[in-house]
Amino acid sequence: MTLTTDLSNCDNEPIHIPGQIQSQGFLIAVDANCIIKYHSENITDFLPGLPADLLGRSVTDIEPFLGTNEPPDFINQLLSFGRSNKSFDQTNPFNTDIQGKPYFLIINISGPLFLLEFEPAVSDLKTDLQRQIGRTISEMLADKDLANLLKNTAAQVKNIIGYDRVMIYRFAEDDHGEVISESKNDDLEPWLGLHYPASDIPKQARELYKANLTRLIADVNTSNSKIVSTKQWSDDSPLDLTHSQLRAVSPIHIQYLKNMGVASSFSISLIYKKELWGLIACHNYSPRFIDYRARDSAKLIGQILSSALEFRQDEANQIFKEKFKTIVDTLSKNMLKNNSIEDALILPEVNVMHATNAGGATLIFENSITNIGTTPSEVQIKQLIDWVKINVNEPLFYTNELPYVFAEADAYKKVASGLMVLTLSAELSEYILWFKPEHIASINWAGNPDKPVEIATDGSMQISPRHSFDAWAQEVSGKSEPWVDEEIKSVARLRTEVTYAINQKAGAIRMLNERLKQAYEELDTFSYTISHDLKNPLSTIKGYAQMLIKTSTLESKTRDVLSKINSKVDKMNEMINEVLEYSRIGRLDLKPVNVEVAAMIQEHIKDLKLGYNAAHLKVNIGNTPAIQGDPTMISQVFANLLSNAIKYSIPRGAPEIFIDAEDNEDEIVYTIRDNGVGIDIKQLPLVFELFKRMDNVQNIEGTGVGLAIVKRIIEKHNGKIWVDSQLGEGSTFYVAFKKI
Structure with a gap:
């Protein structure tokens, strides 16, 4: 069909x-x-x-x-x-x-x-799945090695459900799939290692696999039964079968299975970090029916394997995280000890290249280009920098297919198919570049991955599932190994440390002349004056709006409009107040004293619980040592960070925050962690910029000024602040206060 x-x-x-x-x-x-x-x-x-x-x-x-x-x-x-x-x-x-x-x-x-x-309620399983499940899971998890874990799982699932072929099918970043483990009948051709195009399991199908963790297609050769309704219901609202167990299968997919010779299929979803990691895909070459209770037991296998995958991956991520944290910490200390930031970043023992798993790195700093490891030539790097100046607008950019976005890079793809760019100063053309070499991959597709097209009798194009699934080899060049999340976070953290080191050495190596200083002060005063003067007309607008609302003859629609005007005026006032506060910080003299943080945090938590109506908030408070600083400013820092932690955790349903501090040799580092909505890794470098709000919190009240104020206060205290976050998993803010 x-x-x-x-x-x-x-x-x-x-x-x-x-x-x-x-x-x-x-x-x-x-x-x-x-x-x-x-x-x-x-x-x-x-x-x-x-x-x-x-x-x-x-x-x-x-x-x-x-x-x-x-x-x-x-x-x-x-x-x-x-x-x-x-x-x-x-x-x-x-x-x-x-x-x-x-x-x-x-x-x-x-x-x-x-x-x-x-x-x-009758299954054709030869074993009682519920009774077998405990032993099955035990044997699945017998080996800590991931490859063996997946191999054990495929074998155990085949053993208890008796399908002809059981595969562990994993989705890649571009959504195509690969069979990474397989258990099959001896007479079947192996599919282990075969890749399948993303269109075989399209986006909306992958979403349904997340909604329903098991999916049974009992017999591809039977006719489906239509759903009937009154005309009114069928016209207005087609019946949504997202959560249906009996939902019919796409005719394209049915034909696809028939072309493979498969008569029945059963799948169990594998979820990692709430996203579809892959499937336990089971094929049978004759019809099979597994009843609901057995399918539900099979779902448990998928959930256990998903948890095991998440644990193994988190374990691997933690190793990377600790490795890169140690590297960045060392680079930070070297920059503060060394008279030259450039020299500190290119030391042979630990240098910028080690902040990722790159094969080479280039530091462009103070009109000097320094290469480490394997890099393109200096001429090619200058050409690449010219491209970066025009095409890279964000602080952090990365790709693992540079020749596909910058054609000239094809000449040096063997050393630089992967590129990560950290912008230190776009105005001064200062960057750090990391390079990953080309990783030539030979991909064996299950048939030609291009979607076959047939011409219908009316001349229109029709998609027809491919008939051949013989291995179809393709060599992929011009791509590197991908940049993993921990590498990206490491570079984002390094940007904070380099900026901090530059600011610390500004008095010695980047002296501002009097004209620049005067211009800054004038701009600061101008900002304060403009923001202050804006408040008068806003007060007038609000007053007139309130007078009109009190008029008894107004229509309800007009009252609604006036109420909205009032609301927008209040919002504008809030933004002006925050801009005034941001401007005021620059003019304040710092008079540091000993600040007891514990009582301050307790008071803020008490007020914020009430303000956000968050009686169900769970707060975990660990070490809270005293710090040196201005009490009012420090209070603003904790008020902003705690408010954000609570505000962005409430939508998750069970808000929980963690507060702790570590007393290091020369600084005290406070940690405020939440289980909230998190921040997209690509937006981490923008978090502390004025009026920047992340894409996933646009519907949550805020102005985008609070974190900019926090950063300015911390910098005034010669401290530093950075963030680590995962979208949908929460955020952790680190604030380092210098010991005086």
């Missing part, structure tokens, strides 16, 4: 609303009043004698045709129980019977409706 479409069909196909289900069971969708709005056409095959016009009837009308031992109105009771618990996990599956045969009733939510799916 083919579909009339363009080449993006696989990514656009609405597979969550196919309008039909697999035929091994039947489906009914009811509203909150238990009125039937949809049902599958095959319902009468399972429940003979049903009324012909089920749509619009109460679901209680079908209960007499179901299990003889069920109490009256039992479906409504199940729905009420699930609604009150906000989940149907406790009732799924519900055991019933039809015509004396055991069936499972599985309930899920579909927008305002409830999906009632009935499927046989």
